Amino acid sequence: MSAAPEFALEARGLVQAFRGGFWLRERTVLHGVGLALRPGEFLGLAGPNGSGKSSLLRILAAVDRPKSGSVQVHGHDSSTRAARQQLGFVPEDCPFPPELAGRDALELCGALHRLPRRERRTRAEHWLERVGLRDAGQRKLDAYSRGMRRRLGLAAALLHEPSVLLFDEPTAGLDAQGFEVFESVLGEARARGTTLLVCSHVLTDLQRNCERLAVLLDGRIEAIGAPLELMAKLGPRARVTATLEGADQDTLRALEATASAGGARWLGVEPAQTNLSALYASLRKGRA
């Protein structure tokens, strides 16, 4: 009996290049990228616009083929059915066919992942409900807002219960409710032991939770480690965000004093993103 593979997702020497312009000149966007995620790990992938994050993620998700290099999912090459069955990918734009209704799009995803008809219907209903799109399930996707498409993309990625989940800019275009759905679904996935890779050009609340953070610059992984360790490399310029619940003004003043005494510069207090949805709920309740 062979031992279980050490990594849930492993990329080796990924090179990606595109041809463009009048002379079809080749431009390399990934230069031998290597990455390995252990089962159940949560890795954040950060980098500025154009650093190659999406290209890397699309290769890891088996959507694109690299020019060279390989990707393995639980020991299977990413081109195989066994590997693809374990991958879930939420692309940045969630470009589902606009002529389909949300429910049909999910059923199509289920069919592509070989779910039996009855099973995919049941799961489509479940995930539409879970991401708050049950009432919009019959509407065509060209009538969906960007945030709704993102939520549908999340449902589509989770429909076949993958063990490795990849997110490209997950919070872009999401409203407060969508953000909350994302966070809770992500929390459930983590609890199930799903391996997560989230890529973003901003350090979102999601990445606050990641165990390791990889920084991609100009197509190369320049640094990888625990987020706070990486921030420490910035020295005195490093900024951190602490999220508190139930803190009153006195608590915040005490915190500020402690931070200042420790030599840190206190930059201010701002409400967390999730507060907005709580505010909406409270206002709705008041209106009712």
Next chain:
Amino acid sequence: MIAPLAHLAARRCARPAAVLTLAAAAAALALQSNGAAALLRREAWLVLGALALTLLTHATARLSAEWRERDADAFGGAPRTRLELAATLWLGAWLAGAAGAALLALFAEVRAAENASAPRELGRVELVAFNSAGEDVRWSTRLAPPSDARALELELGFVATDVAATVELRARRGPFATRTQQVISAPKRVAVELPAGAGEVEFELVRTAGAGVVYSASGAALWLADAANARLASVMFAANALVGLAAWCALALALGGVLPASLAAATALALSVPSALGEHPAWRAWTPWGGVFEALAALEVGHIPAAPGLDSGASAVLLCALALGGAARGLTSWRSAR
């Protein structure tokens, strides 16, 4: 087969704009329904069929382009081979075409409104060309008819002015013989009943009177079966169209992966021009769409077209297999390294 994907492909091949265009053309034809039933039937198939085929090949070529530009981003990571995806998209497009052909058959028969019987073609047999060149016509050949053939029909050409010729077409099988005599002063079809018995039949064409150049106009003869209800004509035409559509759709899908959709559709259709012109019999016999043009010729003379031949079917299978292999290569995302 991935049913929801095939359904999506079929929907994309029957977009509302395309359906409305066809409906408008059908309405225009319906307003002008005077003339012989056979011609009305042929006109419906020719005009609407050509329009539908153009729209379908273009929509099929677009399936590849849409996959590259958008669908691959959403579904490209699914555990399916690209050949599975290509075959499913092709099947969806073909099913849309089949539904269109069924509706067209219905329209053509309603428009023709004919309930008489018509000769039913069984197939074509190549002949050694003959040309009297002013001398006495005496042409003969020995042929093995299909089991349910009842007659052989020759298409005769005639060149002369102010004269006519009397020709006799004879058939002999063992002790049994039949003959038919026709006076011709212009190109004409002459058919002779097959004599009783089994086995090969010896045919002979003789000019018994008159003058003028008599020659074989098509270089082929037609086997005819017992007459059947003329409404069968559209059914048989649709059957031939389905074989042709399979190949056209597969080609359009393959070409759509490397060319803009309009160019891919035009190229797929242009490949069938030699068959349409019918300059060489092999272009019709051994091409998947050859049966469509044969069927169109049958409608023109009021015959019921022959069922799709094995040769057309075999060439369709071969071409579809090759084209779907090519189409699968094209179903990558636009960002994939090739």
